[in-house]
Amino acid sequence: MGLATCWFMxxxxxxxxxxxxxxxxxxxxxxxxxxxxxxxxxxxxxxMLTGSREQAEDLFQETWIRVLEKGHQYKQRWKFEVWLxxxxxxxxxxxxxxxxxxxxxALLQPTGADRPLELADTASSSAFDQAFQGEEAASVATALxxxxxxxxxxxxxxxxxDMELEEIARVVDSPLSTVKSRLYRGLAMLREWLKDIYA
Amino acid sequence: MRDDIHERALQLVDKRxxxxxxxxxxxxxxxxxxxxAQCQKRALETERALHALRSxxxxxxxxxxxxxxxxxxxxxxxxxxxxxxxxxxxxxxxLSWVLGVVSAPLLWRGFEWIGHRWAVSRAEWMTxxxxxWVAPAVVxxxxxxxxxxxxxxxxxxx
Numbered sequence: 001m002g003l004a005t006c007w008f009m010x011x012x013x014x015x016x017x018x019x020x021x022x023x024x025x026x027x028x029x030x031x032x033x034x035x036x037x038x039x040x041x042x043x044x045x046x047x048m049l050t051g052s053r054e055q056a057e058d059l060f061q062e063t064w065i066r067v068l069e070k071g072h073q074y075k076q077r078w079k080f081e082v083w084l085x086x087x088x089x090x091x092x093x094x095x096x097x098x099x100x101x102x103x104x105x106a107l108l109q110p111t112g113a114d115r116p117l118e119l120a121d122t123a124s125s126s127a128f129d130q131a132f133q134g135e136e137a138a139s140v141a142t143a144l145x146x147x148x149x150x151x152x153x154x155x156x157x158x159x160x161x162d163m164e165l166e167e168i169a170r171v172v173d174s175p176l177s178t179v180k181s182r183l184y185r186g187l188a189m190l191r192e193w194l195k196d197i198y199a
Numbered sequence: 200m201r202d203d204i205h206e207r208a209l210q211l212v213d214k215r216x217x218x219x220x221x222x223x224x225x226x227x228x229x230x231x232x233x234x235x236a237q238c239q240k241r242a243l244e245t246e247r248a249l250h251a252l253r254s255x256x257x258x259x260x261x262x263x264x265x266x267x268x269x270x271x272x273x274x275x276x277x278x279x280x281x282x283x284x285x286x287x288x289x290x291x292x293x294l295s296w297v298l299g300v301v302s303a304p305l306l307w308r309g310f311e312w313i314g315h316r317w318a319v320s321r322a323e324w325m326t327x328x329x330x331x332w333v334a335p336a337v338v339x340x341x342x343x344x345x346x347x348x349x350x351x352x353x354x355x356x357x
Contacts, residue, residue, distance in 0.1 A: 026275045032268050039264050044257045057260070061267045065274050140255040143248075158217065159249055165218065183217045187245065194248040 016076045023071025048156040063088040085171045143193035151186030208238045292339045
């Protein structure tokens, strides 16, 4: 292992240690800092997962409250964002279960006829149109509307968050093979939609 | 060029983005893309799709952060106060238990004396002793259980 890699790993571990100690103390200024630091990333993940701006905002708040309450469980060896997204995902699933009780399998089924993970009616609404900004936002919003939520979720973890496949598997609580197949299918669908739009 | 070579190249185009390629796969793919316009187009489409995905930034309401920080601060204060109360309760429980153990022989003699004095049966005064000895612990356990039940219901998400 190179010296630079070693230094980087030590710094990351030190930061994780500080976060773990701060969360155990329920240090409000640490939490303020974490909320600031992860605001866009967490919100984007929740938006991709739920397909609804309102639900993403509600779950954003609940996730941080849960982080505060469960902070003593966070271990220094874990990457903070993996733990954070796992909490956010569990909350989102709990929320959906309360709204439409069904099995976890059904909730995670990416190709179900009723798109169970979808909280908002994204087929008709413009949740993503309203949520995204940027040059290609409208095209991306159209493409995302047509992707199953479980594909959107892994795409955002891989290509926005640059997470390793093993980390994604931990967040979505699925085997590595499932994560890969969702990524390949999601990428193919995204490409198809954007290809048509650009054409 | 045979179809399966193109098929393999297209698989590698996706694999490059999803899993990453080995040096051999990377070199093979690059060589193929240089000579195949169709696969090159597909590689370009893939990169463009991912670029578009990455460049889509969600609109973010800054008041959401302020509201969340405020809620988190209030909850943190509640949790810290609750932990302090629970600590005080545990300390008093421990002290009460220690005092209970230390005073048990005296209490036993006291109940024995009362039993003789008012001609109460041995089983009755022993039951009285047992109840008086466990009563504080039962009350404290009930208080702790109530507090914890209330605490866990607060932590349930909406």
